Amino acid sequence: MRVHRMPDGASRDPPGTADAQALPFEPGTFDAVVNAFGMCHLPDPDLALREALRVLKPGGRVAFTVWDVPERAVGFGALYAAVRAHGTLDVGLPAGPNFFLFSDPDACAKALLGAGFVSPSCRQAPQSWRMATPDQLFEMVAAGTVRASATLRAQSPQAREAIRAALRDTVAAYASGDAFDVPMPALLATAVRP
Known part of the structure; x- marks a missing residue:
């Protein structure tokens, strides 16, 4: 989770990086806390939201993104x-x-309200992954994700090839000219610290 301090009238300080479930900052320190596609990797995401609330100033905002439904x-x-x-x-x-x-x-x-935030808002953020070949989805996941790439590496060689073939078939259905546009919408959730 990244936290950004934006002092009044000053340029933005470099962001810090910390454990989202145990932020090493004083209460009421930040204007915003942002988590981009990290909630699905935390053992206790509710704790991370409570920590975000703790370090936010009154009126501060939390925002996180996750992938939309499969x-x-x-x-x-x-x-x-x-x-x-x-x-x-x-x-x-x-x-x-x-x-x-x-x-x-x-x-x-529910999670945002349960952590103590108010005015939660959740909306879909439409986007797609553009690929040059039907095999690119497998390669992107294997090289650019955390849990999914670890899951792929743990498969037998035969299973990996069958998974690659299944993904190739899925991507092929999204041909768009000389490329492939696979729908990958996200969900953006925001709320305010009272």
Whole structure:
């Protein structure tokens, strides 16, 4: 989780990086706390939200993004469906919440209110991943993600090839001219510290 301090009239200080569940900052220090696609990697995301509330000034804002539900975030939906069909999800990763836990706007609002925030807002942020080839989705996930890439590395060679073939078929359905546009909407959740 990144926290940004924006002193009045001064240029922005470089962001700090800290454990989202145990921020090493005084209460009421920050104007904003932002978590970009990190909530699905935390063992206790509710604790992270309470920590964000603690370090925010009154009127400060928290914002986080997560992937939309797997039916709409096609890349991850297809990936996890292919792993379930051809491999295993039980690969010994550290504890974490359901990857799509906060893909439900009601779950986001409930978590934000439960942490003590007010005025929660959750909205879809449409986007897609543009790829040059149908194999690029597998390569992007393998090289550019955390839990998903660890899940792929833990599969047998035969399972990895079957997963790659399933992803290739999914991406091929999203041909757009000489490229492939795979829907990957996110959900943006925000709230205010009272």
